[in-house]
Amino acid sequence: MQSQPIDFHPPAEEAAAFLLPVTASLFADRADRFDALAVGHSLGDWLVFLGQLSRAQQSALNALPELPLPDVASLEQARVHGMPPLNVANCPAAWRDALRRIAGELAAQAPDTAASVLATLAAADDARLDQLADALLSGEPAAGDVAELPFVAAALQVVFTRLASQFDASQLQPLDAHGVCPCCGSPAVASVVRLGAAINNLRYLHCSLCNSEWNVARATCTTCDTDQQVALQELEGSKGAVRAETCDACKSYLKIVYQDKDPNVDPVADDLATLALDMLVNEAGYERSGPNLLLIGAYSG
Ligand SMILES: [Zn+2]
Ligand SMILES: [Zn+2]
Incomplete structure (x- = not known):
């Protein structure tokens, strides 16, 4: 009897339903992309500045410690109710460290208007910063705070990206x-x-x-x-x-x-x-x- 090799086709790898952020390079890669897009662009100066902001986000992310994830009971409750495991209303206090680091790193590079906004943020107390974060995350920022918001958002992205990266896709x-x-x-x-x-x-x-x-x-x-x-x-x-x-x-x-x-x-x-x-x-x-x-x-x- 002649033996036939088994025609074995392993099942195609199932596509991932979720891709979690890669914290080692995410904001640095984005900074490179801003730099590339800025060349010859009518908004080139702004895109260059956003590249610097992204690089400052990467530094702030690199400096962040591991952050506490929600406890098992909260995770189970979210799962049962079809809710995401992270609740943006529970923003870790470390976001303010991220903001101050970003403000410090960017201050020297920023154009005048942005530099004065960054100086205001660097001098703001915790309560004021949390007020800005709450307003942004609830989707109801005050019109007078528009200049501060991109920097607040950048710092919040840093902490929530760190948190998300600590999950397992399962x-x-x-x-x-x-x-x-x-x-x-x-x-x-x-x-x-x-x-x-x-x-x-x-x-x-x-x-x-x-x-x-x-x-x-x-x-x-x-x-x-x-x-x-x-x-x-x-x-x-x-x-x-x-x-x-x-x-x-x-x-x-x-x-x-x-x-x-x-x-x-x-x-x-x-x-x-x-x-x-x-x-x-x-x-x-x-x-x-x-x-x-x-x-x-x-x-x-
Ligand atoms: Zn539609
Ligand atoms: Zn998300």
């Missing part, structure tokens, strides 16, 4: 609301269509706060779930690495960036380098479904 579960982060409950800033063995061509939404990502089927509106009235818009002359996914059912949009068009795309940096695309789809009557926290406060008014 501790997360998909939420009913596709546009909301399964780790911290914040809205997505944009989607990324990824390259890579088990995740090739899959679309992941990227959290505006904690930098976690979660898989959602492509060509589905992440606000109202329809797959019928979704279209992609892009700027004339664009190479297709950044598009706006618009939905005619609910009139919302969110941007989507494609790693196969440019492997270095970043959902936060590429979003801010394509504000002209926001203007285009805003004028066509679509409203953005999730904020970019480095531009928070700029949407109103």
